[in-house]
Amino acid sequence: MMNAILLLPVGIVLLNVFALALVLLRAPLFRLPVYWPMVLNVGLSVAPAVVLGIGVAVVMAVVSLVPSQALLLAVMALVLVVWVLLLPNSAYLVTELNFSHRRPTDDPAPLWYDIVMVLSLALSGVLNMLMNVLLVQFAFVLLVRPNDDDPYRQPDSWVLVAVTLLLVSVGIYLGRYVRFNSWDLLHPGSFVRKLAEHFRVPAHLRTLAGFVVVHTLFFGLMYLLVVAPVLLLVAAASR
Numbered sequence: 001m002m003n004a005i006l007l008l009p010v011g012i013v014l015l016n017v018f019a020l021a022l023v024l025l026r027a028p029l030f031r032l033p034v035y036w037p038m039v040l041n042v043g044l045s046v047a048p049a050v051v052l053g054i055g056v057a058v059v060m061a062v063v064s065l066v067p068s069q070a071l072l073l074a075v076m077a078l079v080l081v082v083w084v085l086l087l088p089n090s091a092y093l094v095t096e097l098n099f100s101h102r103r104p105t106d107d108p109a110p111l112w113y114d115i116v117m118v119l120s121l122a123l124s125g126v127l128n129m130l131m132n133v134l135l136v137q138f139a140f141v142l143l144v145r146p147n148d149d150d151p152y153r154q155p156d157s158w159v160l161v162a163v164t165l166l167l168v169s170v171g172i173y174l175g176r177y178v179r180f181n182s183w184d185l186l187h188p189g190s191f192v193r194k195l196a197e198h199f200r201v202p203a204h205l206r207t208l209a210g211f212v213v214v215h216t217l218f219f220g221l222m223y224l225l226v227v228a229p230v231l232l233l234v235a236a237a238s239r
Helices: 002-030 036-065 069-086 088-098 111-144 156-177 182-186 188-198 202-237
Strands: none
Touching (some): 002 111, 036 111, 069 156, 088 111, 088 202, 111 156, 182 188
């Protein structure tokens, strides 16, 4: 059973490597410059997982060296906030499906190559995000229901997943249509002004609603089909 559980993270890592390799090989194969925005987006896509890893290490250090509940809660809250702010960067790769990297005419890279490349990028980003959500749901259940034999029958962790996917969809919209980055929140005054200016247009509110509903449903279905079965396998293995 453990081998089956490991297939998902191993497959996601390999898909990330494959997508990055296609982006980098496109340049020498077809005598084109490297499209660096894609490379940057791949790096940003794995950033939430790096934050989670660092957060776990810091939490373990706090528990071992400075057993303070207040400090532990503060560290966990900080990690969670940073993680939520970075998480849309993973699923943002789905927006690469617009093929904006191709030349308008006579692009030397064949279309079939770019189709596989952007699909690999989009799927790697979506799966990176879903894997992050899976880990957080698992950690939530361990913290809240450590002695429950069947904790996933309770709705609280699934509500957490749904809210997280909703926030991710909102974040992708803000990144694509308002051109926000996660670090723009370091300048809250400018952030609020730009946001208010964007949503003064009524059509933008309708676009936001449609975008968020469609993307949240898509991510939710992907979670149920691809990721949630692994979570249930882990739960079954731990009984």
